[in-house]
Amino acid sequence: MRRLLSGNEAVARGALEAGVKLAVGYPGTPSTEILETLAEDYRSIYSQWSPNEKVAFEVGIGASLGGGRALVTMKHVGLNVAADPFMTFAYTGVNAGFVVISADDPEMHSSQNEQDNRFFAKFAQVPFLEPSDSQEAKDMTVKAFEISEKFDTPVVLRLTTRISHSKGIVEEGQPVQLPESGFKRDMQKYVMIPANAKRRHVVVLERLQKMSKYSEATELNRVENNGSEIGIITGGIAYEYAKDNLPNADYFKIGFGFPLPLEKIRRFVASHKIALVIEELEPYYEEIINAAGIKVEGKKYFSRLGELSPYKVALGLKEAGIIKEARGAEIAPEQLFPRPPILCPGCPHRGAYMALRKLGVAVTGDIGCYTLGVLPPLEYLDSCICMGASIGNAIGIDKVRGHPKGTVAVIGDSTFLHSGITGLLDAVYNKSNVTIIILDNRVTAMTGGQQHPATGFTLMGEPTRSVNFVELAKALGVESVHEVDPYDYKGMLDTIEAEIGRPGPSVIITNRPCVLMPKRIMDRPFMVVAEDCNGCSACFRIGCPAIAPSKEMTKHNRPKAVIDPVLCTGCTLCAQVCKPEAIIPVPETAAAK
Amino acid sequence: MENNKTTNILIVGVGGQGVLLASEILSETAMKAGYDVKKSEVHGMSQRGGVVTSHIKFGKKVHSPIVPYGQTDILISFEIAEALRAVDWLKKDGRLVTSKTRIVPPIATGGKFHYPDDPAADLKRKVHHLVVMDADEIARELGDVRLVNTILLGGISHSLEFAPSLWEDVIRNRVKAKFVDINLKAFARGRELAKEA
Numbered sequence: 001m002r003r004l005l006s007g008n009e010a011v012a013r014g015a016l017e018a019g020v021k022l023a024v025g026y027p028g029t030p031s032t033e034i035l036e037t038l039a040e041d042y043r044s045i046y047s048q049w050s051p052n053e054k055v056a057f058e059v060g061i062g063a064s065l066g067g068g069r070a071l072v073t074m075k076h077v078g079l080n081v082a083a084d085p086f087m088t089f090a091y092t093g094v095n096a097g098f099v100v101i102s103a104d105d106p107e108m109h110s111s112q113n114e115q116d117n118r119f120f121a122k123f124a125q126v127p128f129l130e131p132s133d134s135q136e137a138k139d140m141t142v143k144a145f146e147i148s149e150k151f152d153t154p155v156v157l158r159l160t161t162r163i164s165h166s167k168g169i170v171e172e173g174q175p176v177q178l179p180e181s182g183f184k185r186d187m188q189k190y191v192m193i194p195a196n197a198k199r200r201h202v203v204v205l206e207r208l209q210k211m212s213k214y215s216e217a218t219e220l221n222r223v224e225n226n227g228s229e230i231g232i233i234t235g236g237i238a239y240e241y242a243k244d245n246l247p248n249a250d251y252f253k254i255g256f257g258f259p260l261p262l263e264k265i266r267r268f269v270a271s272h273k274i275a276l277v278i279e280e281l282e283p284y285y286e287e288i289i290n291a292a293g294i295k296v297e298g299k300k301y302f303s304r305l306g307e308l309s310p311y312k313v314a315l316g317l318k319e320a321g322i323i324k325e326a327r328g329a330e331i332a333p334e335q336l337f338p339r340p341p342i343l344c345p346g347c348p349h350r351g352a353y354m355a356l357r358k359l360g361v362a363v364t365g366d367i368g369c370y371t372l373g374v375l376p377p378l379e380y381l382d383s384c385i386c387m388g389a390s391i392g393n394a395i396g397i398d399k400v401r402g403h404p405k406g407t408v409a410v411i412g413d414s415t416f417l418h419s420g421i422t423g424l425l426d427a428v429y430n431k432s433n434v435t436i437i438i439l440d441n442r443v444t445a446m447t448g449g450q451q452h453p454a455t456g457f458t459l460m461g462e463p464t465r466s467v468n469f470v471e472l473a474k475a476l477g478v479e480s481v482h483e484v485d486p487y488d489y490k491g492m493l494d495t496i497e498a499e500i501g502r503p504g505p506s507v508i509i510t511n512r513p514c515v516l517m518p519k520r521i522m523d524r525p526f527m528v529v530a531e532d533c534n535g536c537s538a539c540f541r542i543g544c545p546a547i548a549p550s551k552e553m554t555k556h557n558r559p560k561a562v563i564d565p566v567l568c569t570g571c572t573l574c575a576q577v578c579k580p581e582a583i584i585p586v587p588e589t590a591a592a593k
Numbered sequence: 594m595e596n597n598k599t600t601n602i603l604i605v606g607v608g609g610q611g612v613l614l615a616s617e618i619l620s621e622t623a624m625k626a627g628y629d630v631k632k633s634e635v636h637g638m639s640q641r642g643g644v645v646t647s648h649i650k651f652g653k654k655v656h657s658p659i660v661p662y663g664q665t666d667i668l669i670s671f672e673i674a675e676a677l678r679a680v681d682w683l684k685k686d687g688r689l690v691t692s693k694t695r696i697v698p699p700i701a702t703g704g705k706f707h708y709p710d711d712p713a714a715d716l717k718r719k720v721h722h723l724v725v726m727d728a729d730e731i732a733r734e735l736g737d738v739r740l741v742n743t744i745l746l747g748g749i750s751h752s753l754e755f756a757p758s759l760w761e762d763v764i765r766n767r768v769k770a771k772f773v774d775i776n777l778k779a780f781a782r783g784r785e786l787a788k789e790a
């Protein structure tokens with residue numbers, strides 16, 4: 001059947017066709033929909049969310065050792081978290097096939113960096129495959145499992161946001177029939193004590209030799225001959241951008257990116273007057289090719305920053321003298337107001353930021369919807385490095401007495417379970433005077449509402465135990481643990497203030513669910529009584545999208561506020577900061593209309 | 594349609610308005626009509642009230658999924674200031690169908706930024722083939738605000754060669770059974786309105 005699939009949906013389909021037994025990951029844009037599609041559409045495959053990427057990777061290794069093909073999914077920075085098992089699994093190799101998805105995010109549409117994970121595959125000495133569209137994403141998923149078993153190695157399938165989230169037509173294939181297999185004991189191969197690991201390192205290098213031969217021969221690295229004197233070496237989405245501009249050039253299209261087919265590339269370059277490398281982000285191909293003594297140019301003309309685009313490629317080609325005019329135009333700077341992402345109306349994270357801003361403490365942050373607290377008008381966050389970093393950062397600031405008013409860490413529920421627990425343990429162990437606020441909205445909201453170990457459900461929708469944050473914090477040795485209602489502004493203020501003043505670590509857990517996911521929460525909306533509004537703008541400063549200035553002005557010519565009753569969820573926070581008490585619930589009768 | 598010509602379509606709006614469903618329906622209709630199709634959008638932070646843009650390209654063979662700036666054949670907008678933001682993506686004689694909807698973000702409520710007073714007038718100066726519809730109002734009349742989607746698609750359906758029955762097949766497939774009739778009605782209303790305009 002032919003279907004319109006995103007790159008992520010295509011990988012899920014590929015997993016089905018490859019006979020995958022277990023799929024595991026941790027959510028992260030742009031990788032998340034792979035597991036969601038599996039859990040929704042291909043339920044014959046067991047799939048699960050793990051608390052973080054390291055555990056997910058280790059579960060995948062287990063499945064491979066146990067004889068089942070395993071797919072592990074994560075975003076690019078997830079592979080940093082999983083780097084420890086990744087680097088050594090490269091030594092042991094697999095029993096059943098093992099493929100890890102690294103979904104990179106050039107342009108940082110929703111990430112904290114744009115690292116190029118092609119280097120990670122090279123670092124670990126394992127092969128990576130890179131598709132240019134959805135059809136290839138599916139086909140290469142199947143191929144990656146064959147390669148994994150053929151060469152006894154984990155394989156990286158590298159996607160980028162443009163591949164993961166673009167749709168194209170995919171011709172579906174038939175699932176393979178795999179022979180039964182199971183766990184095979186092999187201590188020398190899988191127990192990486194130094195004596196065994198030394199032998200395995202030799203195997204890794206031998207494998208590299210074999211894979212180089214394969215790379216030269218495989219159709220994954222193909223030459224498209226159009227009789228041109230211009231030869232373009234490219235892969236991934238950059239291939240499509242190049243084709244948009246130069247449909248009739250010759251192409252060396254790289255699909256198997258490590259190890260590179262250097263002899264085939266040497267011949268290709270030698271037979272072309274001009275040889276140019278077009279790749280997104282880092283000069284990965286270019287450096288390796290040049291290091292082999294093959295003269296090519298690339299990043300001289302194409303940016304290392306962000307995504308490429310058909311137009312950016314056109315500009316580079318023009319500069320390289322290959323085309324005369326770059327079709328397209330520079331996107332004109334916008335004259336219009338911006339529309340930055342913002343905390344939703346009724347978002348329970350808002351209350352915490354209002355209180356922290358009032359208290360004037362240092363706030364170390366973490367990653368999730370609540371990171372939006374850094375944007376105007378809340379603008380109250382001092383750090384965001386990576387998942388789980390808030391607690392360690394706070395401990396460090398406290399230990400050097402960095403802030404006179406004290407330090408507070410804010411961390412989401414999913415993030416705390418991902419990598420905050422060990423930070424909290426550190427705070428207890430090293431007797432830190434930090435206050436940690438777990439913003440428990442009972443969902444992984446930023447990435448679209450995934451389950452996690454405290455939501456009570458698994459990825460496949462089964463009810464399960466959910467972790468109790470209060471008990472967990474106490475068990476780790478935190479003496480002062482409080483649950484607070486983030487819609488109670490005064491309560492938040494008082495609790496945080498008291499805990500900052502107390503020696504030793506404290507944990508404050510907010511207890512309101514996300515208003516969007518898993519279901520929309522709507523309470524009786526509030527309204528502004530125009531006569532009572534003095535235009536002080538306190539309600540504007542909480543950054544609620546439901547509150548806007550009205551056309552009506554006060555006598556000091558300041559706009560009064562109005563509340564959109566469709567957007568307002570009735571969280572009451574604006575009413576709590578309204579000095580003239582002009583904000584009241586919409587009367588029942590009016591609300592009923 | 595010429596052999597190598599691709600049709601470039603852009604759909605814009607604000608997170609949560611239903612841009613993605615509209616672009617799904619349009620892309621699938623193009624696929625059912627026998628074209629190669631690619632579509633692209635970036636969803637990440639966009640859910641939280643940010644701008645959502647969906648690129649759709651179809652033709653005999655489509656390479657990159659990105660519509661080039663200034664070369665868009667058809668622009669569909671769910672929000673009128675967003676139509677203004679995206680209008681320069683249109684090619685010279687491109688067509689624009691937009692909803693009248695205004696969504697003013699908090700940032701444009703302060704002194705620094707300003708939501709345009711009369712975006713429709715600004716659009717009129719820039720675009721010859723322009724249809725502005727009160728899609729929200731029609732949707733409310735029909736009984737469900739989420740129908741804006743199919744109303745707007747109806748609104749551009751004249752500019753594309755696909756038979757109404759093809760659109761209807763895809764809509765039938767894409768929406769829940771109990772919403773099929775009302776969506777087909779919304780599509781027809783949009784189509785009618787654009788014809789009058």
Ligand SMILES: Cc1ncc(C[n+]2csc(CCOP(=O)(O)OP(=O)(O)O)c2C)c(N)n1
Pocket residue numbers: 026027028029053075077078081111112367368369370387411412413414415416439441443444445446447
């Ligand atoms: C290592 C790593 N994995 C995944 C992500 C993607 N990611 C960003 S925030 C987030 C989780 C947010 O959930 P939570 O902490 O519950 O906060 P919420 O968004 O619900 O407020 C994830 C998975 C990431 N940035 N880094």
